[in-house]
Amino acid sequence: VAQHRLWKEIDHLVKQEVSMARLGVGECGTGWQLFAEDGEMKMYRREEEIDGMVVDPLKAVHVVKGITGHELCHYFFSPQYRYDWETTLETMQVVETIADDTLIFQQTHKRIWPASQRDCLFWSHLRRLPNDQDTEGPDMWTVVNHSTEHTDYPANTGKCVRIFLTVCLLCQTQVDPPKDGAPISRDNITCKITYCSVVNPGGWAPASVLRAVYKREYPKFLKRFTSYVINQTKNKSIMF
Numbered sequence: 573v574a575q576h577r578l579w580k581e582i583d584h585l586v587k588q589e590v591s592m593a594r595l596g597v598g599e600c601g602t603g604w605q606l607f608a609e610d611g612e613m614k615m616y617r618r619e620e621e622i623d624g625m626v627v628d629p630l631k632a633v634h635v636v637k638g639i640t641g642h643e644l645c646h647y648f649f650s651p652q653y654r655y656d657w658e659t660t661l662e663t664m665q666v667v668e669t670i671a672d673d674t675l676i677f678q679q680t681h682k683r684i685w686p687a688s689q690r691d692c693l694f695w696s697h698l699r700r701l702p703n704d705q706d707t708e709g710p711d712m713w714t715v716v717n718h719s720t721e722h723t724d725y726p727a728n729t730g731k732c733v734r735i736f737l738t739v740c741l742l743c744q745t746q747v748d749p750p751k752d753g754a755p756i757s758r759d760n761i762t763c764k765i766t767y768c769s770v771v772n773p774g775g776w777a778p779a780s781v782l783r784a785v786y787k788r789e790y791p792k793f794l795k796r797f798t799s800y801v802i803n804q805t806k807n808k809s810i811m812f
């Protein structure tokens with residue numbers, strides 16, 4: 573049922589991204605190399621180039637106690653929190669509200685020397701994925717971000733090089749109810765997170781610089797973001 577102009581594209585891409593995110597790094601065939609590990613967080617990348625530009629796909633898996641997938645996706649999707657956790661942001665704006673679960677963002681990121689500054693324009697879609705028989709436990713939640721165009725924000729007209737990205741944050745909440753029948757507390761919930769991203773830098777940037785940025789920034793980003801959500805939710809009632 574087409575609800576707006578982007579619905580078909582979004583629905584198709586969300587289904588494709590979620591099915592890929594659910595594949596383990598083993599099943600994705602060879603090629604995934606573990607490049608960062610910190611406790612439960614494991615980050616993998618594949619080395620890929622298009623026209624000599626590094627576009628290494630990234631897949632991170634993490635397990636975090638005390639928050640739900642709905643909470644993680646809520647804080648990832650909602651614009652009002654983004655400056656709190658996205659450290660590489662210089663500016664961010666909502667260009668268009670397509671629906672209450674679909675926004676178009678324009679962001680400029682801090683310049684990373686010696687490359688030129690980047691900006692991105694993407695739709696962002698938040699969705700609850702009803703659990704079917706083979707995914708036990710509460711529903712899964714996802715946010716998919718995918719580059720798009722908008723007449724008011726043509727690419728590469730200002731100082732920034734437009735990057736192209738597809739990002740999928742997929743979360744599954746696990747509840748282990750207390751034995752004594754007490755109400756469920758945050759000690760009884762765990763969230764399994766898969767974060768997939770492919771960023772095309774848009775214009776040429778040295779492969780060594782890009783790979784160093786990814787190696788440094790992605791682990792920092794996921795740790796900072798999950799800690800932020802734990803901190804924001806710890807005294808609030810659980811959002812399942």
Ligand SMILES: CCCCCc1ccc(-c2ccc(S(=O)(=O)CCO)cc2)cc1/C=C\c1ccccn1
Nearest residue numbers: 658660681684687690717739773777785789790793
């Ligand atoms: C030479 C520099 C090339 C590219 C710089 C860059 C720009 C943007 C982005 C980016 C990363 C994650 C998202 S999101 O997950 O959708 C959340 C919303 O912000 C959107 C954009 C990445 C990066 C490249 C590296 C990098 C990696 C993790 C964090 C920050 N920068």
